[in-house]
Amino acid sequence: MEKSVILILAAHLIGDFPLQPDWLAEKKKSNLRYLILHAVLQGALAYLAFQVWRCWQLPCLVALSHALIDALKRRSSDTSATFVIDQALHAAFLSGIVFCLQSYALLPAYRGIGYSVIVVSGGFAATVIGAGFFIGKFMKRLIEGSGLNLNGLANAGKWIGQLERALIFIFVLVGYLEGVGFLVAAKSILRFKETEEQKMAEYVLVGTLLSFFLAIALASATKWAMKL
Secondary structure (H helix, E strand, O other): OHHHHHHHHHHHHHHHOOOOOHHHHHHOOOOHHHHHHHHHHHHHHHHHHHOOOOOOHHHHHHHHHHHHHHHHHOOOOOOHHHHHHHHHHHHHHHHHHHHHHHHOOOOOOOOOOOHHHHHHHHHHHHHHHHHHHHHHHHHHHHHOOOOOOOOOOOOHHHHHHHHHHHHHHHHHHHOOOHHHHHHHHHHHHHOOHHHHOHHHHHHHHHHHHHHHHHHHHHHHHHHHHHOO
16 A cells, blocks of 8 residues: 555656646646646556556546646645645545555555656656755745845756755765765855855755755655665
């Protein structure tokens, strides 16, 4: 049961982040066809992950629940809190689907191939891309009305954050935690000049600590899930 829940969550993370480009996320807010397309993709990913071809109920229920939750999300504001609630609802519904299907013997315990690959891919997607969405929304709300002027290359902060979380994810998985400390030191040196102003220093510190915390937590959870 535990392994099956982790598997379906990993498939969801793959479909919700790397396989949902910005244009699709934007179009599904106003166009029902794109919302259905995304929901069907989520159902197909769950079906492929479990490899239980006779259980047609799995992709249907996953697609239906995903479409309903995303339809409700269209009516809410785009904040970090909404993002967390949205992902929590998906996790709850997916766990419930697995529980119900296994309770009625429609979905056997996972016996497929590629469990570790799917889990690592889902964990990587959550760490690098998913955490970035949350941080971006949180930091945007944090600096509203602060007058802080963020000059720099377009999307540079986004790419820096993704690269640092990707490195942390790899360091944690291979057990090289010293690498995380080296990354903190290197980033501190490179951004030393920017932190001379108090507002900028606080902005950089909050963003960096949040990024590192989420990366370490998600990478550690992925490493634990791989051992099941």
